[in-house]
Amino acid sequence: MVLIKGGDLMEADFLIAQIKDKDALILAFGGGSVLDLVKYCATKCNQPYITLPSTLSNDAIYSSVSRLSDNGKKKSLGVQPPIGIMVDFDIIRKSPKELLLAGVADLVSNLSAIQDWKLAYNNIGESINELSFMLAKEAAIPMLNYSAKDLFSDEFLFDLTNGLITSGLSMMISGNTRGTSGSEHLISHAIDEFFPEKSTIHGLQVGWAHAYIEKHYRKNHEGINIESFFYRMGITETIQKHIGFSDDEFESLIPLAKKIRNRYTVFNTL
Numbered sequence: 001m002v003l004i005k006g007g008d009l010m011e012a013d014f015l016i017a018q019i020k021d022k023d024a025l026i027l028a029f030g031g032g033s034v035l036d037l038v039k040y041c042a043t044k045c046n047q048p049y050i051t052l053p054s055t056l057s058n059d060a061i062y063s064s065v066s067r068l069s070d071n072g073k074k075k076s077l078g079v080q081p082p083i084g085i086m087v088d089f090d091i092i093r094k095s096p097k098e099l100l101l102a103g104v105a106d107l108v109s110n111l112s113a114i115q116d117w118k119l120a121y122n123n124i125g126e127s128i129n130e131l132s133f134m135l136a137k138e139a140a141i142p143m144l145n146y147s148a149k150d151l152f153s154d155e156f157l158f159d160l161t162n163g164l165i166t167s168g169l170s171m172m173i174s175g176n177t178r179g180t181s182g183s184e185h186l187i188s189h190a191i192d193e194f195f196p197e198k199s200t201i202h203g204l205q206v207g208w209a210h211a212y213i214e215k216h217y218r219k220n221h222e223g224i225n226i227e228s229f230f231y232r233m234g235i236t237e238t239i240q241k242h243i244g245f246s247d248d249e250f251e252s253l254i255p256l257a258k259k260i261r262n263r264y265t266v267f268n269t270l
């Protein structure tokens, strides 16, 4: 057993030294930061691994991307997916409520990402992988049936787990993060990149940006009201507690968000 803090490339050499040249199956137990570091190191050593998340705060449990800090700045790194996932609801139920809400917000942000994907298809002819698109959407939709009182029920945790795994599948099928990461993720990444001292839980940053973008920039809502869902779920309140930016500051983040990666989103139409 190797104990790590996770989330930072600083520990990578240490962890790689423990696992390389061993005939072993690695079991990664912990939150997103721990899983992301194990994913990265297992990939570097070409070792199989299984994730055992201690919470469901983002789609790291089954994604082909690790978010890790390198000299204080977070980077997205491509990794091998796990060969399996074990989610013990008794453990998940003991994790902080705000992390589960962040997981919901990260999953539901697929509904923003796919709208950006569609926009890129319509405006600049970017191709859409339809299976990936559909998986990203169907992963998120069941969440909309829930409210705060369901947060620790088996049904809810099952749909959240399934949704996060299906999101990971969407990324693997398209070979990119188009279906799960749009303009709302660019804002979250811009906060991590340019205001690391103000950066907070990934899913909450994504949720904050998602709600703002839906309210101010999207013309076609497809009948989905994210603002009222977030309110019903207790996500609005949690976002207000954690996000260090006011809505008035949102627009000043857009030019920074556009620098993150070359991805056509609703920001290109403003």
Ligand SMILES: [Zn+2]
Binding pocket: 058, 059, 106, 185, 202, 206
């Ligand atoms: Zn995310």
